[in-house]
Each structure stands twice: as structure tokens, then as C-alpha cells.
Amino acid sequence: MVGGVVVALGLLVGATWQKIPDYPMLASLVLMFAIAWASATILIVNSVLRYGVSIASIAVLVISLKIEYWTFIGGIVGVAVAMLALWSVDRQYRAVCAFSFRFVLGGGLRIFLTALAIVFSFSYYGTIAERPVDASTVLPRNIFDIALRAADGVLQKQLPGFHRENTVDDTLAGLIRQQLAQNPNIAPNSVPSLETIKMELPAQRKEIIKNLNRDLGLSIDPDTSGDERIGAALYEASTKTIEPYLEPYVALVPWVMAISFFLALKTISVVYYYLMLLLLPALFWILQQAGIIEKKIVSAEKEAFELVK
Structure with missing residues (x-):
């Protein structure tokens, strides 16, 4: 169920991405997608399914964008970075005794938002690289x-x-x-x-x-x-x-625009990051109160060094 929500939101984000300048509220779908992804990294126990959901969500996002060479390349890089984000969450999750959203998810969220910025930046580059460069490229009408x-x-x-x-x-x-x-x-x-x-x-x-x-x-x-x-x-x-x-x-404009776009997205992602750290605990609390999830205390094995007696 959680995995399906993540994949569905990935599809929606890709399908509505080009419309965000005209309908800014659609940007909230990106936030919802990232929150769903973060929730899935915690709630999906099976590691194969967990990684599969991450790959599938980025894949459907890329497919729902305008498919061309650079978007495809961005999708591959984005999947790799998203896997790194998931690995970061897994490592932190195993390392903690008392769960902390910021400690467990913080690094992974930053990396995942970077993955999305990479996908969108490659897609943007593909869009502007295939048409003649003029002033409207540097200053789009919208x-x-x-x-x-x-x-x-x-x-x-x-x-x-x-x-x-x-x-x-x-x-x-x-x-x-x-x-x-x-x-x-x-x-x-x-x-x-x-x-x-x-x-x-x-x-x-x-x-x-x-x-x-x-x-x-x-x-x-x-x-x-x-x-x-x-x-x-x-x-x-x-x-x-x-x-x-x-x-x-003219030859440099598409690259400069794509890099500038990536940096702009990274700047915006800072706001998303802190919003997610506020919203995720609230979401998990609501799910707990609704009886959908529960918080357990489990025993765990870990490596430790001690003096030989």
C-alpha cells in the first residue's frame, strides 16, 4: 500500500511538473512525494521491496516527463542518487536506539531531494538544448x-x-x-x-x-x-x-541555464527539507492514533569493542 502511494505520487509529479509555473500549488505534490518516499523507507520492512519502490517511483516520474535522451540520463543518475539516499536512511535506522526523524531521515532526505533536482535539471536541459537559443530561453514567458x-x-x-x-x-x-x-x-x-x-x-x-x-x-x-x-x-x-x-x-546558455536551474531547485529544497522534518512526525503520530502503524521497542544486535578480561 505504502509503495503504491509512493509510485502513484511519482507519476503525478512527473505528469504535472511542467504545469507548476502556471499552477504553483502543484509544487506541493513534490513535497507529498518526498514525504511518502521517506515514510516508505521506514515502514516497508522488506529491503528488496523498499529499494524496488524507490527505483519504480523515480522511473515512473521520468516516464511521465517528456521522454528524451537527457531526461533518460537524468533518470539513471536520479535512481542512483535515490539509492544512495535509501542506503543512508537504512544505515542510520540501524544505528539508532531511540528513533529520531532528523537523525534517521535527515541525510537521506537531502540526498533524495538532490536526486529529484538532478532529474528535473536534466529534463530541463533536454528541453532547452533541442531548440534554438534565444532570449526566451534565458527569460521564459511564464x-x-x-x-x-x-x-x-x-x-x-x-x-x-x-x-x-x-x-x-x-x-x-x-x-x-x-x-x-x-x-x-x-x-x-x-x-x-x-x-x-x-x-x-x-x-x-x-x-x-x-x-x-x-x-x-x-x-x-x-x-x-x-x-x-x-x-x-x-x-x-x-x-x-x-x-x-x-x-x-549561445553554445553555453543551455548548460548555464540547467546548472542555474539545479542550484535554484537545491535552494528551494532547503525549505522542503525543514517542512518534511515538521510534517513527518505529525504524519506518523496521526497514523499511530488511527491504528495504522504502531511503535515497538525491539532488541537489536550491534558490534562493540571491550577489553579482554
């Missing part, structure tokens, strides 16, 4: 959108009324109206409405955008249509800024 959402507050200070879903004309009209409202020489009741400003924008849009680019260090295309989303316009401007610096290093 990542840019996440950053733009996070920066809404800062951008609104520079561009009053800014919202990433607004059109270019909506944003410009809001900015112009804000500036007019702040002008002490213009009476508040004389400030034109947004609709009035938008009607007059086509004739002045190019000049306004040029001034914005100069004042705010942006690279928005002055010839952009007013109906384009401001988020799309900013993304296009950002990629145009990146491209001249990218060209000399």
Missing part, C-alpha cells in the same frame, strides 16, 4: 509573468494604474491622467477622462513611449499597437534588451 506579478507594486509607483493585463493604451492613458491630476495648474474638474485621453492617444503614442523609454530605461517598441497587453510589450522589450548580450554565449 517566469517573466510571475516576476511581473511580484513587481506589480513597484511598477505602479513608476506607472500609476499599471496592471499587466491592461493594454498599452490603457496604461498610457492612466499615466497621462495621473500626471494631469497632479499638475497644480490644472483644476481637478478639468482633467479629461480616460476615454477622452485614449481617443487622442494614437497621434501621440509613439512620442509618449519614446519619453517613457528614456525616463524609465525601458525598451518598449514605439510602433506598438495600443491594443497590445502591456505585459506582452514589456516582455518583448526585455527580450530585445537581452539578445545582444546573449549571442556570443
Whole structure:
């Protein structure tokens, strides 16, 4: 039963991995998968089955990702590292007299999370290596959108009324109206409405955008249509800024991106690690209270040195 849960979660993680940027809550599946794996290392008594579940869970994860050469290589490395994680847990479990989640599972959890980071990083490399390298490789649109959402507050200070879903004309009209409202020489009741400003924008849009680019260090295309989303316009401007610096290093970009991705995952895994150390004791307590598992005191043999009498 425990093994089936681990394998099923591995399948779910692989199937939903690509959707996490759009649906961040799906990242919790990775946490659940790691918790299930850690639980299985303790609860599955048969060592062959225990190792088999670890191998199968990584294997189905890899299969549910987009299968290609680098994902396959990452899967092999990931399985090897996951086996090392399981060996670490086994060794610590045999060494303790009083069970401690941190002592028994701590090292293994770190290694297992590293195994997952390796699999995902190889898969990511395979994805970007098979297509031409351009600015969108370095700055994917979904990542840019996440950053733009996070920066809404800062951008609104520079561009009053800014919202990433607004059109270019909506944003410009809001900015112009804000500036007019702040002008002490213009009476508040004389400030034109947004609709009035938008009607007059086509004739002045190019000049306004040029001034914005100069004042705010942006690279928005002055010839952009007013109906384009401001988020799309900013993304296009950002990629145009990146491209001249990218060209000399095209061959290195996939490797640099994959390594950076791995390091980012390792950083995130620190949060997962401590969450797991908090959640695992709670999970085992619930399982105990539900009568699903029990805690026993068993005798164990161990090697020791003593003086010959």
C-alpha cells in the first residue's frame, strides 16, 4: 500500500511538473512525494521491496516527463542518487536506539531531494538544448509573468494604474491622467477622462513611449499597437534588451541555464527539507492514533569493542 502511494505520487509529479509555473500549488505534490518516499523507507520492512519502490517511483516520474535522451540520463543518475539516499536512511535506522526523524531521515532526505533536482535539471536541459537559443530561453514567458506579478507594486509607483493585463493604451492613458491630476495648474474638474485621453492617444503614442523609454530605461517598441497587453510589450522589450548580450554565449546558455536551474531547485529544497522534518512526525503520530502503524521497542544486535578480561 505504502509503495503504491509512493509510485502513484511519482507519476503525478512527473505528469504535472511542467504545469507548476502556471499552477504553483502543484509544487506541493513534490513535497507529498518526498514525504511518502521517506515514510516508505521506514515502514516497508522488506529491503528488496523498499529499494524496488524507490527505483519504480523515480522511473515512473521520468516516464511521465517528456521522454528524451537527457531526461533518460537524468533518470539513471536520479535512481542512483535515490539509492544512495535509501542506503543512508537504512544505515542510520540501524544505528539508532531511540528513533529520531532528523537523525534517521535527515541525510537521506537531502540526498533524495538532490536526486529529484538532478532529474528535473536534466529534463530541463533536454528541453532547452533541442531548440534554438534565444532570449526566451534565458527569460521564459511564464517566469517573466510571475516576476511581473511580484513587481506589480513597484511598477505602479513608476506607472500609476499599471496592471499587466491592461493594454498599452490603457496604461498610457492612466499615466497621462495621473500626471494631469497632479499638475497644480490644472483644476481637478478639468482633467479629461480616460476615454477622452485614449481617443487622442494614437497621434501621440509613439512620442509618449519614446519619453517613457528614456525616463524609465525601458525598451518598449514605439510602433506598438495600443491594443497590445502591456505585459506582452514589456516582455518583448526585455527580450530585445537581452539578445545582444546573449549571442556570443549561445553554445553555453543551455548548460548555464540547467546548472542555474539545479542550484535554484537545491535552494528551494532547503525549505522542503525543514517542512518534511515538521510534517513527518505529525504524519506518523496521526497514523499511530488511527491504528495504522504502531511503535515497538525491539532488541537489536550491534558490534562493540571491550577489553579482554
